[in-house]
Amino acid sequence: MSMLSSSMMVWLRSFEAAARHANFTRAAAELCVSQGAISQQVKNLEGALRRPLFVRASRSLSLTPEGERLYAVAHDSFRSLDLTLSQLRASQNREEVTLSCSPSFAMVWLTPRLGNFFRTCPGTHLKIQGEFHRLDLLQLHRQGLNAAVRYDLGRYEDLEAKPFLDEWLLPVASPKFLEQHPELKTPAQLKPQWLLHDSSPWVGAGEYEEWEFWLEQAEVGIGELELGNTFNLSLLALAAAANGQGVAMGRAALVLDDLVSGRLIDIFKLSVPSVASYAFITPPDADDSVQKVEMWLQHEAREFRDSCRYHLPHLK
Structure with a gap:
């Protein structure tokens, strides 16, 4: 008989947050419940498993070996669920592309060229968000982003980074x-x-x-x-x-x-x-509308390079 009752799922969520933060108070803030509720739910989980999951000291909280084993599985499971749910929600409108872009590049280079994009791809709605923090696949989906432009060294583990400029x-x-x-x-x-x-x-x-x-x-x-x-x-x-x-x-x-x-x-x-260079950052399974944006960026980048060579002939 499965142990994954509705109560067990609540206890596991509280345990995962407490273990990740190594703190009941921060876990409570994340889940919008009281510190006492987190403590009680973890105790309920320990009671159901008949073994302690945390070593509780006056000013610290650490996992027992059994707690570390459970945390590894719980963390991966909740992360996978979060990622899948975000992907399903994002897939409802495949012709709307939300693009995160470095603010300076967005204001000076990208925005003046958007008219060309809307003329080239009239059926695709492109939304721009100015920000420059580094992204991973989970962040991309949590923020409802379809792609990003970043000026950096590349080296993304779970995203595809395609330099275009x-x-x-x-x-x-x-x-x-x-x-x-x-x-x-x-x-x-x-x-x-x-x-x-x-x-x-x-x-x-x-x-x-x-x-x-x-x-x-x-x-x-x-x-x-x-x-x-x-x-x-x-x-x-x-x-x-x-x-x-x-x-x-x-x-x-x-x-x-x-x-x-x-x-x-x-x-x-x-x-x-x-x-560093400008790269188009996407999930591995980018859809056709995202690929349209990439193709447009590659085209604009080629035209810009030609303009640079004309006005700045000394560029190496």
Whole structure:
């Protein structure tokens, strides 16, 4: 006779949350019940199994060997259920694609091109969410996302990451800033207090990652990068540069229009290929509507590369 009664399922859910958090209070907050309810449900489970699942100390909570064995199975089972339920809910409308996209890229590169997408794929409704946290398959489905665009190093375990656009790094500043600093002719003349930083160009990147990489490739060492101003979005650093506040590390996809208009200046005409690139992130079983978005992005990326080569012929 099966032990999986309705009461047992409730007890197992409480046990799994308590074991994952190693804390009854945090488990209670997640499941929207009281701490006492979690404690009682775990006790009920231990009573039904006739063995303890936790070692309870005054300030700690740890699993017994039997508890560890049960947690491994319960965690995988609830995760699989959650993933399947999310997939079933998402599959109700296959012609609506919700795309998570890095905010700076979404605002500068993607949004101006959406008109082309709607003309090319009139039957597909594309929704954009600006965010840059790293994703896995479960997060993708929990958030109701069909795909994502990320600027990073790739390396996704349970998602497919298909690069569609390489990136180049090039220092940029406003005409006003360069007028105020006519001595700035070579990379070696940069001062650390002038530099504007994107503190997190991709998840896991260092605070000065892009500037450090560009300076290394340019064979220049200026030190004390922390003297420059730091922003949590590349777009903010570029806005500061456009307003004459310093020199930002530009990415071609984000600065080309400003370079063509003259709002920003490519100071040294020295571009460096970035170690990161833009990739289209999807689950392994992406449907036709998601593939339409990917094909459109690949097309737009090819046209953008041609435009870059025309306006920035020095790109490597």
